[in-house]
Amino acid sequence: MRVILFGPPGAGKGTQATALAERYDIPHISTGDIFRENVGNETDLGVKAKAFMDAGDLVPDDVVIAMVEDRLNQPDTGNGFLLDGFPRTAAQVEALDEILARSGHSLDGVIRLQVDDGELMTRLLRRAEEQGRTDDTPEVIANRLEKYEAETEPAVVRYRKRSILYDVDGEGDVDEVRDRVLEAAAKAEQS
Ligand code: AMP
Numbered sequence: 594m595r596v597i598l599f600g601p602p603g604a605g606k607g608t609q610a611t612a613l614a615e616r617y618d619i620p621h622i623s624t625g626d627i628f629r630e631n632v633g634n635e636t637d638l639g640v641k642a643k644a645f646m647d648a649g650d651l652v653p654d655d656v657v658i659a660m661v662e663d664r665l666n667q668p669d670t671g672n673g674f675l676l677d678g679f680p681r682t683a684a685q686v687e688a689l690d691e692i693l694a695r696s697g698h699s700l701d702g703v704i705r706l707q708v709d710d711g712e713l714m715t716r717l718l719r720r721a722e723e724q725g726r727t728d729d730t731p732e733v734i735a736n737r738l739e740k741y742e743a744e745t746e747p748a749v750v751r752y753r754k755r756s757i758l759y760d761v762d763g764e765g766d767v768d769e770v771r772d773r774v775l776e777a778a779a780k781a782e783q784s
Contacts, residue, residue: 594619594673594782595698597680598774599749600706601741602734603713603720604763609706609774610677616775620669623677624657627664646728649736651681651744658688665692673701681745686752702781703752704774706763713738757781 594617598606607623614621628646631639638660645652661679664670680686693699708716714734721729728737752758759777763770 594675594778595693595700596673596778596781597676597700597703597752598706599703599745599752600763601708601713601745602737603717604706604708605716605767605770606677606706608767609763609771610675612771613704613774613778614675617673617675617778619673619675620667621675621677622661622664622670622679624661624679624681625677627660628652647733649728649733649740651740654682654684654688657681658685661685661689662692665696680748681741683744683748683751686748700752700757702757702759702778702784703749704759704761704777704781705749706761706770706774708763710738712764757784 596613596617596619598610598613600606607626610621610623628639628642632643632646633639638656641656642652651657657679661676665674676689680689689700717729717734718731720726721734728734749758759781761770761773761777
């Protein structure tokens with residue numbers, strides 16, 4: 594199963610990704626988590642990414658793409674993978690296509706979680722209090738949502754054209770959303 598979980602910051606990708614990855618026994622690859630780990634360990638990659646993350650800007654494509662390619666070449670992706678937070682730009686969509694083509698694989702589906710803007714802001718501000726993420730301040734959140742609208746959302750068109758985009762209502766109870774996500778994944782797997 595090769596699947597992408599797509600959606601704006603605060604849509605619940607992390608939570609739903611955990612359930613999906615467990616169900617299909619595939620690694621959950623979150624570019625945000627990888628970056629945060631590298632920032633925490635002060636690696637070269639972390640140093641490169643930190644200023645962009647703190648501002649709510651996207652890390653440059655070449656940095657992200659090299660990191661994801663390296664991660665997808667790890668042996669645990671033999672059975673597939675779940676990407677969370679990647680791709681986020683048209684260039685990243687193209688790069689992923691090339692990486693997959695080189696390994697003779699294709700994507701089963703792109704599951705997009707949809708949540709209303711007002712609800713996203715409420716959730717992100719709540720998470721800021723609970724987790725203290727440095728990129729969860731109101732200004733940075735607003736910038737991240739803007740970047741999503743401007744750069745990430747348009748990139749999804751390519752997946753819609755290929756009929757592998759599955760829209761899921763991301764509002765409501767976490768368990769209900771999980772059931773919808775799993776239902777979409779089952780459809781993606783069959784098609
Ligand atoms: P996330 O946890 O997915 O919201 O990611 C946190 C931050 O990491 C983002 O605001 C970006 O600065 C950076 N980041 C994560 N994934 C990507 C990506 N695919 N492209 C560019 N920047 C990314």
